Ligand SMILES: [Zn+2]
């Protein structure tokens with residue numbers, strides 16, 4: 642399966658990640674990616690960045706030595722209505738956003754509450770991707786999530802770090818099966834992300850690819866094959882934002 646982009650990369654700006662922007666770009670180039678996207682944690686994660694960080698992305702070239710660069714954020718969903726921790730005034734200025742549930746930022750709720758949180762985040766036009774929706778720490782109705790993602794043109798992430806034996810989200814692979822079956826049923830698009838917290842992991846999609854193969858997931862629903870398709874998705878979502886918001 643053609644896989645030339647990774648838009649879930651963390652740098653030292655996230656504090657609990659260990660490589661610089663430059664090291665991650667170099668790693669992406671080494672892996673022959675066409676696009677690398679930076680999604681450092683929004684402010685609610687302990688030790689993460691001040692909102693001002695996200696307002697100076699204009700200094701970063703969007704192409705460096707032949708590799709395209711996108712500058713985004715991984716937002717934290719902070720309540721069960723799906724609110725996130727950066728305001729629209731900032732989100733409209735960055736290239737894209739992933740929205741995720743993290744237990745450092747919200748206590749897991751019931752299936753209904755977690756599902757409502759993810760559905761609420763999908764109503765935010767600045768959110769293009771739901772990060773690791775198959776995380777068992779936040780059990781959700783993945784059938785509903787897949788259907789809403791299709792209806793709202795939101796991408797569901799198949800997060801490589803979730804499936805690592807050393808990872809924090811044990812059991813994600815079992816949930817991924819349920820999520821991918823629902824995505825196949827509704828024609829929901831997915832995106833693989835490394836969730837790299839060190840340069841060596843940029844573009845590492847091995848476990849996600851394995852899960853997709855095991856579940857006979859159709860290649861046409863995987864956005865990683867095309868930089869254009871990724872930006873089309875982001876632009877469509879942003880086009881839903883009210884003018885001036
Ligand atoms: Zn995350």
Ligand SMILES: [Zn+2]
Pocket residue numbers: 649651715836
């Ligand atoms: Zn992440």
